[in-house]
Amino acid sequence: MNKNNLQELVTKIQQKHHQDKGGKNASYIPYLASVPAQLSALAVVTAEGEVYASGDSDYGFAIESISKVATLALALEDKGSETVRRKVGDSPTGLPFNSVMALELHQDKPLSPLVNAGAMATTSIIEAKDKEERWARILDFQRQMASERVVLSDEVNESEQTTNFHNRAIAWLLYSAEHMFCDPMEACEVYTRQCSTLINTVDLATMAATLAAGGKNPISQKQVIKPQNIPHILAEMMMEGFYEKSGDWAYTVGLPSKSGVGGGIMAVVPNVMGIAAFSPPLDSAGNSVRGQKMVHELAHTLGLNLFLPK
Numbered sequence: 001m002n003k004n005n006l007q008e009l010v011t012k013i014q015q016k017h018h019q020d021k022g023g024k025n026a027s028y029i030p031y032l033a034s035v036p037a038q039l040s041a042l043a044v045v046t047a048e049g050e051v052y053a054s055g056d057s058d059y060g061f062a063i064e065s066i067s068k069v070a071t072l073a074l075a076l077e078d079k080g081s082e083t084v085r086r087k088v089g090d091s092p093t094g095l096p097f098n099s100v101m102a103l104e105l106h107q108d109k110p111l112s113p114l115v116n117a118g119a120m121a122t123t124s125i126i127e128a129k130d131k132e133e134r135w136a137r138i139l140d141f142q143r144q145m146a147s148e149r150v151v152l153s154d155e156v157n158e159s160e161q162t163t164n165f166h167n168r169a170i171a172w173l174l175y176s177a178e179h180m181f182c183d184p185m186e187a188c189e190v191y192t193r194q195c196s197t198l199i200n201t202v203d204l205a206t207m208a209a210t211l212a213a214g215g216k217n218p219i220s221q222k223q224v225i226k227p228q229n230i231p232h233i234l235a236e237m238m239m240e241g242f243y244e245k246s247g248d249w250a251y252t253v254g255l256p257s258k259s260g261v262g263g264g265i266m267a268v269v270p271n272v273m274g275i276a277a278f279s280p281p282l283d284s285a286g287n288s289v290r291g292q293k294m295v296h297e298l299a300h301t302l303g304l305n306l307f308l309p310k
Contacts, residue, residue: 007052017294025282030159031153032062041277044274044275045218053205061264063150063195063260065119065195066258067119070142071122071126077225083125084125088113088121115243123187131183131186131190135190138194141224147220152198156196160195195260259288261282265277265291265292279294
């Protein structure tokens, strides 16, 4: 498909779905409830750095759980895959992203770095001398994978820090079972900050394209992640990127992907492109309703499912 045709397809799909009904904004975080529900965007960044976008692609939204992918990548860079696998885990929980039951069923080990418990454990193993260095390194890594436009939103952060009691409880459970590797409240606070950055759809597609291009940001041309760590990240995204609906997403779309309750979705087509979609209304599992439709249709139209016979 040539450049003009790809831009036309991105525009056509975004415009087709941007007024679709269904879902509702996350309400347990006050900031997210206030984001205009009509917003939507779709973007593609290729492994060569070509950019295609349609809709509200410059709108900065809360990255939320998609940040878990960047922190996982940084932990793999710091500690290596076997250490992260041993300390955090490598398996889907099959339960909601904030499930305490998932911990109870597995002796308080989080299993996956892409659920809240595992993400806080992952945050706790980032190399840092104190809380602020831990946070600075995570923010810098998000920017390296996406762009320098990624910034902390004080409004989102305050909204989340004042409502994160459930995550604080999970952090103490991890600590009690020796699956937390720094002060638990430090890990919870930094994790909450990492979820409170703002990113737009093009930069999110760039983050996905960095994974697609073997760890090299195709816009900045900087090698951000070691190539040997990419398969581990993509495997985690395929297993747990859509929480309890990850199996359905793998079955129907067949791309390693990650969603966030801010309305963002990113999907990775290895060696080809990163795809990102944004729209705030969510399904019951916390995945953007319009975003899923846009990514699904683009992947289906272009035959991007990794499980298709070639």
